[in-house]
Amino acid sequence: MSTLDGTSPLVLVDREHHSFSVARRSFVDPGILEAERERIFGRCWLYLGHESELAKPGDFVTRQVGGRHVIFAKTPKGEFRALLNTCAHRGARVCRERSGNAKSFQCFYHGWIFGLDGNLRHLPDEAAYPADFKDRPTSGLKSVPRFERYRGFAFVCFDENAVPLTDYLGQATEYIDIVADQSEAGMTVVGGTQEYSIRANWKLLAENSYDGYHAATNHATYLDYLRNTNGGLANVALTGEGRDLGNGHAVVEYKAPWGRPVAQWIPMWGEQGKAEIEAIHARLVERHGEERAARIATRNRNLVIFPNLVINDIMAVTIRTFYPVSTDYMQINAWALAPSEESSWAREYRLFNFLEFLGPGGFATPDDIEALEQCQRGYANAGEVGWNDISKGMNRTPPAYDDEAQMRAFWTQWNRRIADGVAA
Known part of the structure; x- marks a missing residue:
């Protein structure tokens, strides 16, 4: 009979009398929704897409998963990637299309260009930046902390300490x-x-x-x-x-x-x-x-x-x-x-x-x-x-x-x- 606020239970279980009850405030309390966003959607493995949606190298789809904008893409080498759809420069969404096939993603704001692997490929006035700037891990699109696949089903998790996907699926x-x-x-x-x-x-x-x-x-x-x-x-x-x-x-x-x-x-x-x-x-x-x-x-x-x-x-x-x-x-x-x-x-x-x-x-x-x-x-x-x-x-x-x-x-x-x- 644990609780969110320490005073009132959310689930009551009485196995002796075969009773299982859920508090209806679980469906209406904004505080519970905020806890769900952090403790469930921020920590559980979430479905991203199916491999068949990316049939060819360069294919991509964009999705909102657990409140985050994500690019699910297939690189020219045929590797699957899950990238956070936010520019390393000023934070704009880089890819605004729902799906398609591309060789790269260009941020419309300042023109930074990223490969389907997330690496920064080009930026205007490159001479204004240090020579190693494009190779810095902070310059590219950030990958979702955890990305794994099982039998064609692709999942992401925003908790880098989460258990492996197969352990989670059980x-x-x-x-x-x-x-x-x-x-x-x-x-x-x-x-x-x-x-x-x-x-x-x-x-x-x-x-x-x-x-x-x-x-x-x-x-x-x-x-x-x-x-x-x-x-x-x-x-x-x-x-x-x-x-x-x-x-x-x-x-x-x-x-x-x-x-x-x-x-x-x-x-x-x-x-x-x-x-x-x-x-x-x-x-x-x-x-x-x-x-x-x-x-x-x-x-x-x-x-x-x-x-x-x-x-x-x-x-x-x-x-x-x-x-x-x-x-x-x-x-x-x-x-x-x-x-x-x-x-x-x-x-x-x-x-x-x-x-x-x-x-x-x-x-x-x-x-x-x-x-x-x-x-x-x-x-x-x-x-x-x-x-x-x-x-x-x-x-x-x-x-x-x-x-x-x-x-x-x-x-x-x-x-x-x-x-x-x-x-x-």
Whole structure:
């Protein structure tokens, strides 16, 4: 029952009576948000991008990660770099484009030119500076303190003393591997970025991203749609379990009736689709064996890497990040991920699935936005009705996919970092 201010607890746990409660002021207190910016977004590993976004030397994307402006670039030598997007001279953002291909970055203010490795290449009136000025480490773009990659997923951390990425990910690597192993040639981000916002606290989206309990009610329209599509499905029940992966990471893994281009066929896809799916499945078996191929093809996963990376491996594969702007407002970025070698048929249905359910205008996202915004409005009563109950399934082993073990994993780590101020 540790606290931020030393007087009132933020998380209450009573294992004997199977009770887990979170203080609603955690969603509305500006002081807590400031602590999150320092102790979570300033110290945890955060998702930057996928290697496939930088297909050629010279490719780059610019992103805001943990409140910092970052350039994710591929050098002419094919090396990946994560650079802080601020000029060594007077601090202006050097690269103002969202993405592109370049041989160098030029600061518009005074014309300093930097290579994609961050080194200072040229500056006007170079004779006015010492001979070794360009070679000084303080003259180039500064690299993010920590930058590491795992199976194509690139992460940064602003704490130079952080544990290695693989140690941080821990058991979550099992589920990243399942996604990466869907492809023979490597996974690739398809198309651009979906960007939207929600007028709610960022932690609500972390919870919602693997909350199986709300599916039957909040997404009832989608489940009805599945029952009534061509080749309609009589059984739309979801079955599976939740799992605490350590370090605040958690997952729900379950079976569901929708089609998965990776490969789970549905009658709606017809005979051509059946042949496509059978061929994909045969290649999975050849590479991974029957048991792992079946898990890859027929089971769904909603994975949250603490604090704010979601990998939804469901009817399509989605990467999603979200950052707080204020206590009651967040910005979200989402990307579709797919095997780079898949056929045009599979890609068409994958993107259809992605937009139909997961996109900002799909079946799921508007429902979820409405639910989270209504929660945030309800927290106006936090002074009188002060606690969220996150106890479902504490008396059950293993937890079902619609229990709340995964949220308890998130909140336990959140509480340790915020209330205790401990970095790991």
